[in-house]
Amino acid sequence: MHDFNITRAARAVVRVTDLNTARNFYVNGLGFIETESDENHIYLRGLEERGHHSYVLKKAEQPGVEVISYKVEQDRDLDSLAALFEGKGMKLKWFAKGSQQALGRAFRVQDISGIPVEFFCSMDTVERLLQRYDLYRGARMQRIDHFNCMVPDVQNAYDFYRNELGYACSEYTMTKNNDIWAAWLHRKPAVHDIAFMNGKGPRLHHVGFWLSDPMSVIHTCDVLASLGYAKSIERGPGRHGLSNAFFLYLRDPDGNRIELYTGDYFTGDADFEPIRWDLDDPQRATFWGHEPPDSWFNEAMPFVDFNTGKPVVVQEAKLEQRKPDFIV
Amino acid sequence: MHDFNITRAARAVVRVTDLNTARNFYVNGLGFIETESDENHIYLRGLEERGHHSYVLKKAEQPGVEVISYKVEQDRDLDSLAALFEGKGMKLKWFAKGSQQALGRAFRVQDISGIPVEFFCSMDTVERLLQRYDLYRGARMQRIDHFNCMVPDVQNAYDFYRNELGYACSEYTMTKNNDIWAAWLHRKPAVHDIAFMNGKGPRLHHVGFWLSDPMSVIHTCDVLASLGYAKSIERGPGRHGLSNAFFLYLRDPDGNRIELYTGDYFTGDADFEPIRWDLDDPQRATFWGHEPPDSWFNEAMPFVDFNTGKPVVVQEAKLEQRKPDFIV
């Protein structure tokens, strides 16, 4: 057993080139709640969230992802996690409480795949707006749900998150050669907090947000189209075979991708058996059979190195690149 | 055959004691579109409507209903209808084009039950907002659908609207003695433009508005409760046995009642046979078995005499007063 407890995927810090352009998309279009903003940041949260934010838009010259963050149960878990990473020779960068808006002490580290991840325990709380239905707009965004990353070596990432960080696997995809092609890993008892899929990386494929029901997804499409954002709809709406979620993939005005996601299932039983999907089995493709567009398969967001400020170096995927229909 | 063609229920003019209080309920709460307003009126329409308004809030000392209006196919239909009413000794009051905001020439008359009804052919048109999903709020109000009136002699009203005005009957309720207790009558091929039910009257029981789907009804309840209007929810949400509609009855801050209504059916076949319901058959009660509250059964809106400005005199119902569960 581990002497720390990671609770869940908690926030992402994503670069945008124009804050007002981004605000119009996320707040007016999608219905995110803007907790606060300054000249370089907009702090967004969902209607259910009592944390200050789960998604930070940060003004920059170029798009890119600064960090994806996990919340831990207790403050001392940060020290245990820090020891684990340092024990493997990974270099940490600590952030004192308050040095990041609304956030307690935190550290960042490049994980085994080179992804800049962050761990924190506490964040300022604000009013939860779950029952302020009069403020519901667009996607009626509820809460952050998960991250999905392309990495060149899924087996390596899978092993690290399962064995070292205590994640459980809900579903996974195997090649004919029994190589693991993609994996969905969770700490909270849902399908995932993080998914890894085989690809040039590390890159962030998308951040997933939870909605309360499929009609919110449909309404999102209608609202986005009304506002001139039809081209932001990249894939869906549809039903994932893997995860069973009803989904929609969107690209913000800078090309950052998010997923609207609802309807997965409970995975908290200790004897839950991960569900295996074969990469080549057409029967297990996207549930309704629609093919994702090439952009969905090829494009992803670069990470930014928190030490150098430069893009994190990416590597080609170890396994042959393929266009599977069913990745979520 | 008649030498005129009444198209549909088209608008109601309803008194409220405070325009801003009413606006908050109808616009912020329910999502009506406010076409325009002056110091004594607010003109409201649904998202689908290209007519200037379908519901007029008129400032007054006391609540009351000034008129319910029908749209006819051609301007000359007004003359034919006027001749019909005058031939029966009923007195008309004509309104010149423009004397009522946005309305072409029109006349009002007290119908066979004493209800002040109005006929017009043309109304100014405005932008239809059906595909401005970014403006959808609350009930996502689509369009006016029907009126429901309590009258002391349903048979009399039924005969007049069927025989003289050319309405068809979709559904009706009979007592054990084969007296007609209530009737749903239509010109457009839906369940009704006007319903009559046995009761002290004439009084307006409610104006019905069409929504696109049941989830809009559920969301309305949530939004109204968020805004402090929980007490405005008088009955429902529920499913009508009669009409099959999914419904919600609301009372505005002055007690005026409207119905949110969705999911009836096509009645346009000439050989459609009206559906009979027995007043005493418990199997045919409100579809899910919920009883309406007493207020729903007893309370209705007084009409205002368009000549005198005083309340239209009401009479007791001819048939025994009963609390049936299934009136819509």
Add this chain to the structure above:
Amino acid sequence: MHDFNITRAARAVVRVTDLNTARNFYVNGLGFIETESDENHIYLRGLEERGHHSYVLKKAEQPGVEVISYKVEQDRDLDSLAALFEGKGMKLKWFAKGSQQALGRAFRVQDISGIPVEFFCSMDTVERLLQRYDLYRGARMQRIDHFNCMVPDVQNAYDFYRNELGYACSEYTMTKNNDIWAAWLHRKPAVHDIAFMNGKGPRLHHVGFWLSDPMSVIHTCDVLASLGYAKSIERGPGRHGLSNAFFLYLRDPDGNRIELYTGDYFTGDADFEPIRWDLDDPQRATFWGHEPPDSWFNEAMPFVDFNTGKPVVVQEAKLEQRKPDFIV
């Protein structure tokens, strides 16, 4: 004015090569009600329909469409319509009452585009299952809504249906040269009973069926995928710009195309102004911006000549073939 009254699109007779294969798709998959069948026919209806059927599957060696049928108001309307067609030199074929299962007397004629259309006044009635929610399955099919045909000369078809048959236009598409490219025409006050679009024809593009809400469309996709019919989903779900309907296009096991359709609007006002869409205006494309697949644009169902039993001869489209995104 015309001396007849066509009520609505009422039924289609469509050939399938295997009745049991077709039954599994339509009844088990889509939730059509099977009124009855014999060794060569399956008669299907929606939950709301009290007519015996609205869709006939007829066993044949090859797929093809035998006829699309309209219901008229009065029996004598058949004679008036017959006189109209014969006056133009079009040859009719009469069917005596009962010679077609459940149908009163009827005649067929090839319309101005060569489409085999049929008119009838009466059909046997059966139990309406609208409130038998325990029988709702799959798409929860409600009723037939419309036909959509590809014809080589839309202007010609448009003129005939508007001027001779009394159809009104709700929406239409124009080329840069102000040629009419497609038109949506109705008798009932909805967007259409028949649409014509420019293309090799006459061919039947699809039969549209009305559903009560968008979630029924989503559930249809899930059910079809569960039953192995994912490949039957050709286009959608999505929102039409033109008509505003939420839609799904399906191909049955023989390739016959149907549309599931919900959420258009009331068009019954005499002063309704048809909505014009420009063929080249990207802003007016499919509301969410998804492109239809090529198959949707190129493939349609051949009609069968009711005299010869051979395929109706098709002609190339008069206007340049284009792939617009927004045809419904």
Add this chain to the structure above:
Amino acid sequence: MHDFNITRAARAVVRVTDLNTARNFYVNGLGFIETESDENHIYLRGLEERGHHSYVLKKAEQPGVEVISYKVEQDRDLDSLAALFEGKGMKLKWFAKGSQQALGRAFRVQDISGIPVEFFCSMDTVERLLQRYDLYRGARMQRIDHFNCMVPDVQNAYDFYRNELGYACSEYTMTKNNDIWAAWLHRKPAVHDIAFMNGKGPRLHHVGFWLSDPMSVIHTCDVLASLGYAKSIERGPGRHGLSNAFFLYLRDPDGNRIELYTGDYFTGDADFEPIRWDLDDPQRATFWGHEPPDSWFNEAMPFVDFNTGKPVVVQEAKLEQRKPDFIV
């Protein structure tokens, strides 16, 4: 910290007087999946569940509840829990693996309130039907969610479950005197696995089942009404203020109560602060303002003593009996 980990509410064993009558309600009406049955039992599960059952109907002369059961993480947790209960002088009854259909070893104990509870680690698994949408019927039952019990001393139950068993509190109700009137306690990160409310007890108020969306609740009402079960609908559909869930309360043919429940929220953050509701605050009543019927407030299911087979003795509530509107 505790040396055991209770995962979640997992099953209930409920007596019915006629298995076929009960089957018609639960399977045909509500859409539960019947895993198997024998002459004295029907084993039911939801579409998402891979465990053999979550709800057992057991034939008996009189209604009553035999046990409510929790699943633990590891087999050895059973021994730790057994030691805890025995250390407090509570008597256990062990059941060997297989002595209960599909269940691993388990023990039962009367908890601090006298409720017969059971703990087990393993249950036989069966095919998960989550993506067999063709089998979705009625409520489209997904999975068991929670229990709600009336107990005479809520503070006592609250302390035991929080301090001894490691449950966290999500929401609670306080009287003016700061007595705890009701509490919602969870192990999985949702609003509850068990709720206690002040009342004569111990009695089981209801078993809650999770649905995927509100339209499944609406459809349940329609289906039940179609099948003649309108009287089984006791309360709702509506929105809970407390928990935010969309709900429906049903009584089975023997009067056993279940809740259909969807739309609560994530409670898994260690720093989640329980939400306090005042018993007398009208603003915090049932979200839409509907009052529960008296039956909902007064009636609950008796537990059966697993040693004697006789009803568990009940005591009057310690706090004054009140009819609050907002209990979930």
